[in-house]
Amino acid sequence: MEIQELNALSPLRAFDESLNGGLGKGNLGVLVSRHGIGKTACLVHLATDKLFRNEHIIHVSFSGNVEHVINWYKEVFRQISENRSLEDAAVIYNEILANRVVMNFSQENVSVEKVLSSLETLIRQGSFNADAIMFDGYKLTVATEDDVRKIKQFAMDLRVEVWFSVSPVRPDVQFDDNGVPNTILKYENLIDVLIGLKYNETMDKVIMTLVKDGETIDPKPMRVTLDPKTMLISE
Amino acid sequence: MSEITKMRNIGISAHIDSGKTTLSERILYYSNRIHAIHEVRGKDGVGATMDSMELERERGITIASAATNVSWKDHPINVIDTPGHVDFTIEVERSLRVLDGAILVLCSVAGVQSQSITVDRQMKRYRVPRIAFINKCDRTGANPIRVKQQLIDKLGLNAVLLQIPIGLEDRLQGVVDLITMKAIYFDGPSGDILRYEEIPAELQGDAATKREEMLDAVSLCSDELMEAMLEDAVTEDLIYKAIRKGTIALELVPVLMGSAYKNKGIQPLLDSVIAYLPNPTEVTNTALDIDNEEQAVVLKADENLPAVILGFKLEDGQYGQLTYIRIYQGKLKKGDELINTRSRKKFKVGRLVRMHASSMEDIVEAGCGDIAALFGVECASGDTFCHPSLNYSMTSMYVPKPVISLSINPIDKKSADNMAKALNRFTKEDPTFNTYVDPESNQTIIQGMGELHLEVYVERMRREYKAEVVTDRPEVAYREAISQRAEFNYTHKKQTGGSGQYARVAGYIEPIEEGEDAKEYEFVDMIKGGVIPSEYIPSCDKGFQNAVKKGTQLGFPVVGIRAVVNDGAYHAVDSSDQAFQTAALSAFREVYDRAKPVILEPVMKVSVEGPTEFQGNIFGSINQRRGIIISSTEDGAACTVDAEVPLSEMFGYSTVLRSLTQGKAEFTMELAKYSRVPTSVSEELKAAYQEKRRKEQGK
Numbered sequence: 001m002e003i004q005e006l007n008a009l010s011p012l013r014a015f016d017e018s019l020n021g022g023l024g025k026g027n028l029g030v031l032v033s034r035h036g037i038g039k040t041a042c043l044v045h046l047a048t049d050k051l052f053r054n055e056h057i058i059h060v061s062f063s064g065n066v067e068h069v070i071n072w073y074k075e076v077f078r079q080i081s082e083n084r085s086l087e088d089a090a091v092i093y094n095e096i097l098a099n100r101v102v103m104n105f106s107q108e109n110v111s112v113e114k115v116l117s118s119l120e121t122l123i124r125q126g127s128f129n130a131d132a133i134m135f136d137g138y139k140l141t142v143a144t145e146d147d148v149r150k151i152k153q154f155a156m157d158l159r160v161e162v163w164f165s166v167s168p169v170r171p172d173v174q175f176d177d178n179g180v181p182n183t184i185l186k187y188e189n190l191i192d193v194l195i196g197l198k199y200n201e202t203m204d205k206v207i208m209t210l211v212k213d214g215e216t217i218d219p220k221p222m223r224v225t226l227d228p229k230t231m232l233i234s235e
Numbered sequence: 236m237s238e239i240t241k242m243r244n245i246g247i248s249a250h251i252d253s254g255k256t257t258l259s260e261r262i263l264y265y266s267n268r269i270h271a272i273h274e275v276r277g278k279d280g281v282g283a284t285m286d287s288m289e290l291e292r293e294r295g296i297t298i299a300s301a302a303t304n305v306s307w308k309d310h311p312i313n314v315i316d317t318p319g320h321v322d323f324t325i326e327v328e329r330s331l332r333v334l335d336g337a338i339l340v341l342c343s344v345a346g347v348q349s350q351s352i353t354v355d356r357q358m359k360r361y362r363v364p365r366i367a368f369i370n371k372c373d374r375t376g377a378n379p380i381r382v383k384q385q386l387i388d389k390l391g392l393n394a395v396l397l398q399i400p401i402g403l404e405d406r407l408q409g410v411v412d413l414i415t416m417k418a419i420y421f422d423g424p425s426g427d428i429l430r431y432e433e434i435p436a437e438l439q440g441d442a443a444t445k446r447e448e449m450l451d452a453v454s455l456c457s458d459e460l461m462e463a464m465l466e467d468a469v470t471e472d473l474i475y476k477a478i479r480k481g482t483i484a485l486e487l488v489p490v491l492m493g494s495a496y497k498n499k500g501i502q503p504l505l506d507s508v509i510a511y512l513p514n515p516t517e518v519t520n521t522a523l524d525i526d527n528e529e530q531a532v533v534l535k536a537d538e539n540l541p542a543v544i545l546g547f548k549l550e551d552g553q554y555g556q557l558t559y560i561r562i563y564q565g566k567l568k569k570g571d572e573l574i575n576t577r578s579r580k581k582f583k584v585g586r587l588v589r590m591h592a593s594s595m596e597d598i599v600e601a602g603c604g605d606i607a608a609l610f611g612v613e614c615a616s617g618d619t620f621c622h623p624s625l626n627y628s629m630t631s632m633y634v635p636k637p638v639i640s641l642s643i644n645p646i647d648k649k650s651a652d653n654m655a656k657a658l659n660r661f662t663k664e665d666p667t668f669n670t671y672v673d674p675e676s677n678q679t680i681i682q683g684m685g686e687l688h689l690e691v692y693v694e695r696m697r698r699e700y701k702a703e704v705v706t707d708r709p710e711v712a713y714r715e716a717i718s719q720r721a722e723f724n725y726t727h728k729k730q731t732g733g734s735g736q737y738a739r740v741a742g743y744i745e746p747i748e749e750g751e752d753a754k755e756y757e758f759v760d761m762i763k764g765g766v767i768p769s770e771y772i773p774s775c776d777k778g779f780q781n782a783v784k785k786g787t788q789l790g791f792p793v794v795g796i797r798a799v800v801n802d803g804a805y806h807a808v809d810s811s812d813q814a815f816q817t818a819a820l821s822a823f824r825e826v827y828d829r830a831k832p833v834i835l836e837p838v839m840k841v842s843v844e845g846p847t848e849f850q851g852n853i854f855g856s857i858n859q860r861r862g863i864i865i866s867s868t869e870d871g872a873a874c875t876v877d878a879e880v881p882l883s884e885m886f887g888y889s890t891v892l893r894s895l896t897q898g899k900a901e902f903t904m905e906l907a908k909y910s911r912v913p914t915s916v917s918e919e920l921k922a923a924y925q926e927k928r929r930k931e932q933g934k
Contacts, residue, residue, distance in 0.1 A: 066866040102866035126854030
């Protein structure tokens with residue numbers, strides 16, 4: 001299969017459709033769930049789909065282990081390319097690598113200002129024209145409202161799409177039926193798209209619920225789910 | 236086992252001018268009392284600094300020998316030389332892996348300098364526990380407390396003062412030991428006599444505060460000490476244990492101070508080496524099992540196990556060729572049989588020696604963890620010697636191919652002789668360094684892993700071998716490859732009186748699919764019915780092999796190519812080995828262009844480390860060099876940027892990086908892969924090659 005066809009058939013088209021054409025630049029999207037549901041996989045799949053479509057991605061991680069992140073991408077790429085028998089997979093992989101930078105902050109409690117200034121440095125001085133920024137494991141639930149507002153401003157100023165994968169930090173967090181923790185609600189007005197992930201035992205799938213889309217707060221399940229075995233988004 | 240736990244293998248590393256030579260000499264003096272103290276600076280006070288090599292020659296001591304054995308309070312200490320040039324990996328890796336601990340020497344005036352940062356970073360990378368010694372406290376402007384703070388701020392070390400100075404600059408008298416809470420003075424003309432006194436009244440307050448700080452920091456490494464503090468039952472022994480534990484776990488760095496020149500503070504430093512730095516059993520060392528896909532195996536410092544030994548340094552001394560070894564597992568006796576796991580050669584251990592400051596001692600046996608030297612062993616630096624039952628290697632057997640070459644010309648006959656000696660030595664020491672004489676230009680070419688790598692060797696030729704050479708511009712080792720299958724059918728015919736030549740070969744060439752163990756060249760014989768007699772098949776193979784040595788685009792080797800012969804013809808009289816070789820070679824030249832050849836260039840994995848404030852400059856510099864940023868990691872004030880950059884764009888990068896970052900960043904690089912050169916660049920390269928050939932033919 002050629003890359004164009006692969007993109008057209010991607011389950012991510014259905015994902016975008018649920019969001020009326022995607023998140024869009026200048027907006028903040030959030031994936032939330034309990035630990036271990038597959039947010040990172042989901043985030044990497046979103047990023048890989050963008051890379052397939054020639055977009056530039058910065059993946060921000062706070063884990064201290066860059067290798068780990070790079071392996072996620074490798075694995076997601078391998079699965080997609082094998083499922084679809086992608087032609088020239090090795091060549092395409094090398095090409096898309098050039099469009100992805102992993103930015104890692106190993107220091108604990110690094111400030112939002114520091115993260116944003118490093119991102120801006122990479123985009124401006126490194127001439128890296130990022131289309132989207134994926135924040136993997138950012139502690140959004142303990143960030144202040146001011147922090148989130150700064151990220152929103154950054155997304156608008158630099159015309160980038162921003163995705164977060166968020167796990168609650170505190171152990172006493174309450175989750176609603178869609179897998180959304182109550183601690184995220186204080187920023188609801190700053191978030192453009194909020195998606196909750198929750199494992200459904202009878203279906204053996206992770207259900208993705210679009211909790212908030214723009215101004216609409218009317219939770220409804222998306223057409224796509226996350227396969228807990230492959231950790232990929234599927235229709 | 237009692238012996239091995241007493242042993243210490245340490246390195247002394249320092250910024251130039253922070254007094255490493257003087258300190259080393261004092262350590263030799265106090266530990267062996269073998270000679271009077273000599274000063275590095277001339278007596279006339281003008282201060283012409285002698286380098287340590289000259290110093291050695293004059294004194295007949297071996298400070299700069301790869302390892303010197305001394306003894307302090309019944310503890311054998313091997314002082315291992317750390318290379319002054321820390322810029323390329325193999326040498327650094329070797330010397331750092333032999334150390335179990337190190338003394339980081341700092342100048343009390345200049346503090347943490349750029350080279351200290353580099354050295355410390357390498358020690359972090361190899362997880363070497365260390366003690367800091369703040370030297371030159373007798374100098375004007377000395378401020379050890381500030382230097383300790385720099386260790387925290389600039390190096391991110393958990394530096395903990397174990398002493399405070401008594402007086403500073405020209406009034407330096409001694410130090411206060413914060414553990415025993417005693418003042419120590421160094422009496423006698425050479426500071427040999429230690430006098431313990433009460434802490435001077437004016438320092439008592441400060442000493443008490445600093446002791447509290449020290450205890451707070453140290454107790455974080457030990458629950459036992461923490462509890463003792465709560466119960467007010469702190470003992471000196473508990474403190475020593477806690478510091479030792481923290482130092483070995485790399486959680487803290489004890490800070491001592493003094494002045495080597497004024498003979499102050501050296502004995503407590505030696506005590507600390509024994510007290511806090513690990514013995515060989517406290518360090519985990521691993522080897523790679525060659526029989527098991529180079530899986531890592533943990534070595535045990537147990538002398539009853541089969542021996543595993545690393546030859547870390549070769550030295551051509553006054554005594555002949557010495558191979559310095561470290562025994563990681565098992566022990567070594569004269570007459571033992573060992574196998575060199577690289578060359579697969581077995582040998583018997585002949586003369587075994589230990590190097591002291593002024594003499595060499597023949598020994599019969601060397602124990603586990605020890606450092607010794609072997610005479611007359613045929614080997615290269617970095618070779619592993621094992622008991623014949625094992626097939627381990629201390630370093631990966633994978634030797635990357637050189638990516639850069641440089642032509643060098645000696646300026647006169649004497650330099651030419653010396654250069655030959657130097658090259659012979661370097662190629663033995665470093666498997667990534669190659670040399671050969673180019674048959675076309677008749678010039679000596681050296682090859683290695685990077686510009687800096689070769690620069691260091693050229694510099695060493697000058698300095699150590701007095702070989703003056705003129706160098707050309709470095710050249711990248713490109714490769715050529717084909718991108719599609721193409722068929723050939725070539726007849727070689729020659730009739731020039733006497734016996735003629737006749738051979739016809741037909742078949743195709745095609746690229747070998749990329750993969751992890753893809754071959755560089757493959758020959759496939761698909762001849763049926765003996766149209767080419769079997770005795771000439773190897774001739775065809777040989778012809779192709781000769782052809783791929785030099786592609787026609789840039790004159791570099793053609794790689795990843797399969798040559799298949801499936802048809803041909805011969806003549807009963809005129810066919811010969813030579814005729815088929817020529818036919819294959821000509822067939823290749825004829826078909827090559829139709830197989831759409833491309834140029835491949837080495838792409839390096841570049842890792843730049845420096846302060847975060849220069850991150851933008853680092854990003855920019857990579858971007859300008861056709862580089863791809865793979866990742867960037869920030870940890871407090873330091874950042875690491877990993878990227879892939881074509882080697883041809885990396886020339887002069889060290890200079891550029893230095894000026895972009897005020898000398899505060901450094902980079903390492905290694906070969907990542909060979910990639911296709913973009914069309915615009917390959918056109919330029921080809922034009923330059925054609926131009927060069929035209930010039931050569933015009934000559």
